[in-house]
Amino acid sequence: MVVTPSSRGTHGSSLPLHGQVAFVTGSGRGLGRTIAEKLMSLGADIVLHDISEEAPARFGEVESLSALAKLLKAGGANTAAVTGDITDSAAVERMVMAAQEQLGPVSVLVNCAGGDIGADGNKPNPSTPTNFKLEDVHAVLNRNLIGTMLMSRAIAPGMMKREAGSIINVASILAHQGSAIEIGYACAKAAIAHYTRCLALELRTSGVRANVVSPGPAKTARFLATRTTDPAMLEDGPSLQRYAAPAEIADAVSFFAGPDSRYVSGQVMRIDGAAGLYAA
Template identity: 25%
Template sequence: MEKYALITGASGGIGQAAALKLASLGYHLYLHFNQNKASIQGLLAQLESYGGEYIPIQANLEEPEGYKKICSQIFSLDAIIHCSGNSHYGLLVDMKQEEVESIMRIHVMNPIMITKELLPKLIKKRSGSIILISSIWGQTGASCEVAYSAAKGAQISFVKALSKEVALNGVRVNAIAPGAVETAMMGKFTEEDIQLLQYDIPMGRLGIPEEIANGVKFLLSDESSYITGQVLSINGGWYT
């Protein structure tokens, strides 16, 4: 049976890795992006060999109603993977209101509204899976990333609550909480910062996007059929 998945933030490192992983499993994909059209075009080129249907969708999730542009283009659906994200490094007292609002819209408001609008498609099938890519900071909190930590914590609470609401409808809802992963978000740190960070991680290295995508694969598979409302920590033993 053909399966369709929506990946938000498909132009990012984790989103791209998830797309390639799901395409290899035979999924057709809706690939959301905002500004990074070149990244999506490169991803589409990589996906060609899998022979599926891959539909790019441009939408700005910093806008209050950004979700509408995505949802209007979704038809058949079996899974939602929320990968969209931005970050802000600095003291909370130095943040502008629009910066806080941007983080909350991208990580909380629009993912909730996307899920709300598309959930009936999964409930009608009495099957489906929703995965939010949260963060280790949503579990432990991080100074100088307070708003981001709050947003990622909200994602985890959303997962735990919604999973209870839709479990009898055959829909599973889980989160993945990556630690430090080699993506563009790490670009704001110096090489020395990265080295110091790696010393703190028991496995001695950063994660790679493909390792997060493996978690997505597991949570979508029948092997996780009795798992819902959970947070899968993929962090190399960091802060555990």
Template identity: 30%
Template sequence: MSGQSSSKHVAVITGGARGIGLAVAKWFLAHDHRVALLDIDAETLKKTDQAFNDPANVLTVHCDVSKEDQVNAAITKIEQTFGRIDALVNNAGVAVFKPIGETTFAEFRHVLGTNLDGAFLCSQACVPVMKKHGGGAIVNIASISGLRASTLRVAYGTSKAALLHLTKQQAVELGTVGIRANCVAPGPVDTEMAKLVHSVAIRSDYYDTIPMNRYAEPEEIANAVGFLCSPAASFVNGQFISVDGGFDASGVGIPTLRKSQGL
């Protein structure tokens, strides 16, 4: 497969072994793309690769996106294997949930290293490959936590807010060479990770703030990502879409409103 020449488009998804990244990969495969999945979790990545069992269309690469040498090696391998890159989805992310005073600098840097530096490094590596084939699309996965503050998210929220601005910088500079950059900001998503760390009380708090009274499904985030990478979004550049059920728009009083409507 090395040096495969094909006009079939290629999407690179970081954090692609599970959750939102895996849902995004499935969207691209369903829309006639090949996909390259980068992930730091080698064991889960191997299981995902085995589940797809489709080497012609799926390439998995073990990679820590916060490490420049690993990112450059991964993107080189993808280009050598598939011959092109048309879309990059910067989805890889980590979080530390602690009060400001208890968050160590090492923890703060670890979160920014993956969530922000990773998006910068992967974009920098992919852009030259995209330019060889006339352009492409970058979608950064931020978070509602980058738009509104909440407790215990000093590192995570700050990294995602910075990612929103990185998206605008990318859009301004890369739009001139045919590469669009946009951002999706999910609210709570019903992934396996969320099920592990969100207690019943936390889920109830979210439901009280989200007008649609539920979490998103990973596929709903993938649909927004896919749209932004598609020709249907050919003039959308430097924007963000909150896929959050109205979370960012809401203030206080949602439970009271529901009761008044008999819901």
């Protein structure tokens, strides 16, 4: 979605997420950015976040996090922008405090930051169940599972006190099927799904919800820049035998963020165009 000054229109108070504050980690680019723009279009105030001010520029999407914040503001959103590493608990506490000072209590948390990025900043290689570098597995677990846990620990208690809130954790279809490659990533994402079930149970009595969105391959700038893609799968069209558009993942997140899923918690939604059909 491209944000324009009319993205949110003048009837903000009738939108389903009006009055909500959504903190979307890793929203400087890629799926996180599309999710932030979707939640904004539904009326939420948005906390943009990335590991650094420059990270959103890495694959050419936008020049910086502040530049993206300006775009969203022009589209009518109340926006705060915070930077920091989600694997660092002090940074997480600092970012959450700064965000809440600017926009008020966070009521929607989307843990989207992550990816299959090893200790040296590149895709781990080797990365099979019996051939991996320990430092890569630690880096990938930190960036995905531990970051999700630290963000949830920082934000969920306030939601519980206020008896309102929704947490959406972004996993991957690799969380749900055996994989002989990307082993740290597959295990980290599977652990995110199980952490979310445990979290949903703890939050249950306060009415706060936690769910998982598990995307299949989605056409983000990073995805397109870092792998050989199948041209037939890149085409838009009626067939589901293609890569997802980022907006198709954001739509699922917005379902879990909003009132239509008010009695749904602890669940996983696989968004893969029926590429993997199996129980559980």
